[in-house]
Amino acid sequence: MPTGAVLAAxxxxxxxxxxxxQARHKHAKAHAHxxxxxxxxxxxxxxxxxxxxxxxRIIEAxxxxxxxxxxxxxxxxxxxxxLQAVQQGRLSLNTPLIVSARAARMKxxxxxxxxxxxxxxxxxxxxxxxxxxxDLAVTVAExxxxxxxxxxxEMNQTAAKLGMRESHFMNPNGLPDPNHYxxxxxxxxxxxxxxxxxxxxxxxxxxxxxKLNDQVIPNHNGLLGRYPGADGMKxxxxxxxxxxxxASASRGGRKVIVVIMGDLTxxxxxAHAADLLDRAFAASQLGESxxxxxxxxxxxxxxxxxxxxxxxxxxxxxxxxxDFNSPIQAAPAGTPPIPKQGAAIAxxxxxxxDPTPVYVGEAPGYQGPIAGPRPADxxxxxxxxxxxxxxxxxxxxxxxxxxxxxxxxxxxxQHAARQAEPAKMKAKTAxxxxxxxxxAKKSSATKADTKKAxxxxxxxxxxxxxxxxxxxxxxxxxxxxxxxxxxxx
Numbered sequence: 001m002p003t004g005a006v007l008a009a010x011x012x013x014x015x016x017x018x019x020x021x022q023a024r025h026k027h028a029k030a031h032a033h034x035x036x037x038x039x040x041x042x043x044x045x046x047x048x049x050x051x052x053x054x055x056x057r058i059i060e061a062x063x064x065x066x067x068x069x070x071x072x073x074x075x076x077x078x079x080x081x082x083l084q085a086v087q088q089g090r091l092s093l094n095t096p097l098i099v100s101a102r103a104a105r106m107k108x109x110x111x112x113x114x115x116x117x118x119x120x121x122x123x124x125x126x127x128x129x130x131x132x133x134x135d136l137a138v139t140v141a142e143x144x145x146x147x148x149x150x151x152x153x154e155m156n157q158t159a160a161k162l163g164m165r166e167s168h169f170m171n172p173n174g175l176p177d178p179n180h181y182x183x184x185x186x187x188x189x190x191x192x193x194x195x196x197x198x199x200x201x202x203x204x205x206x207x208x209x210x211k212l213n214d215q216v217i218p219n220h221n222g223l224l225g226r227y228p229g230a231d232g233m234k235x236x237x238x239x240x241x242x243x244x245x246x247a248s249a250s251r252g253g254r255k256v257i258v259v260i261m262g263d264l265t266x267x268x269x270x271a272h273a274a275d276l277l278d279r280a281f282a283a284s285q286l287g288e289s290x291x292x293x294x295x296x297x298x299x300x301x302x303x304x305x306x307x308x309x310x311x312x313x314x315x316x317x318x319x320x321x322x323d324f325n326s327p328i329q330a331a332p333a334g335t336p337p338i339p340k341q342g343a344a345i346a347x348x349x350x351x352x353x354d355p356t357p358v359y360v361g362e363a364p365g366y367q368g369p370i371a372g373p374r375p376a377d378x379x380x381x382x383x384x385x386x387x388x389x390x391x392x393x394x395x396x397x398x399x400x401x402x403x404x405x406x407x408x409x410x411x412x413x414q415h416a417a418r419q420a421e422p423a424k425m426k427a428k429t430a431x432x433x434x435x436x437x438x439x440a441k442k443s444s445a446t447k448a449d450t451k452k453a454x455x456x457x458x459x460x461x462x463x464x465x466x467x468x469x470x471x472x473x474x475x476x477x478x479x480x481x482x483x484x485x486x487x488x489x
Contacts, residue, residue: 074174205232208353225351
């Protein structure tokens with residue numbers, strides 16, 4: 001399909017992007033054969049803004065303060081709060097962060113590290129910007145603030161200080177939540193603040209690819225390596241938000257940021273951003289400051305039917321990982337095509353980058369504290385989450401304190417009885433012991449008397465035969481004498 005026809009889905013005239021429609025094919029079976037039915041869907045016109053970075057003044061905009069679901073461009077605020085904590089000395093880029101079970105449960109896109117894994121803040125931020133890892137966004141939040149909730153509070157406090165009036169954050173990754181929203185204007189303010197307040201960390205936003213072990217992971221930003229002068233920042237996608245982008249570029253001594261919310265596909269997003277950048281660099285006049293724009297009312301639109309309606313579960317999963325590079329659909333007849341420069345940029349092959357190495361684990365030689373989930377206002381290093389040990393026996397249940405009072409009526413009486421019980425038992429034991437000793441003494445005496453009596457009887461028995469024998473001898477002698485005398489006269 002020719003490039004102009006392919007990109008007829010978008011229309012820009014007089015600086016305005018007026019919306020597009022997509023022909024959606026639905027297959028149905030009838031009379032034993034399939035046929036295609038065409039349905040036309042009218043898309044919500046995506047809001048956008050481009051600003052001059054040094055001055056913060058608007059170059060071009062449409063509905064820039066309309067509320068929108070930010071999706072993963074939320075992670076720019078996550079990086080801002082984390083770098084702010086480093087600046088305040090609360091932790092360093094080498095501080096290891098522990099991956100909690102809560103972090104590991106996050107939906108894709110994610111790194112998929114097991115609970116208990118360690119990753120330095122520096123590596124976590126790089127993975128956050130390249131892979132858009134939802135699990136590491138939670139890991140960063142828990143490492144910096146102790147919990148997702150405490151980190152969200154810091155995000156909202158920071159947004160208020162920066163003048164982001166249409167933003168409210170509930171989490172560090174941008175996963176869907178009805179109370180999690182922002183606007184193109186607010187995201188432009190945030191992107192500018194990152195570049196001006198943390199210039200030494202600008203390299204986080206232009207990493208074309210990273211390498212973890214043998215795996216090379218590319219960045220989802222289609223401008224990097226394609227658009228001349230593109231140098232960051234972050235993409236985002238959910239079915240409710242569509243395809244979002246905060247992009248920065250430098251050319252001819254100028255630096256600009258463009259923000260787009262709710263484009264139809266990743267390729268449309270890249271083409272749209274390229275044209276906005278071209279017009280921004282060509283502009284000679286600047287408008288008012290982005291911070292002076294009045295806020296618009298209304299809730300963020302849900303783009304799910306337009307973006308993911310009719311898609312297969314696999315396609316939606318790919319979209320959640322920001323790899324949803326489906327072809328740009330044709331628009332109704334008569335819709336003028338957009339300028340071809342953006343289309344040419346989006347049609348370029350994926351560039352090949354020298355990947356930035358990242359790793360899991362502590363930095364070599366690191367001796368400091370480890371950051372992880374912990375109670376509010378607890379310093380880094382006091383980790384409430386412990387690494388699960390495989391095949392570890394379950395701990396024995398806690399035994400009740402014998403001194404604790406029961407929670408029912410009569411507690412004092414029972415408590416007093418328990419307090420007196422040890423003394424009673426001791427007295428009873430002493431009494432029993434004394435009786436046992438007396439009985440033992442009596443038994444010993446009885447045994448001694450019995451033994452003595454037995455000895456006397458034995459002596460008596462031994463003495464009786466001797467006396468009888470002596471008496472018999474005496475009688476025999478007297479008898480013999482008498483007989484002898486009678487015979488001799």
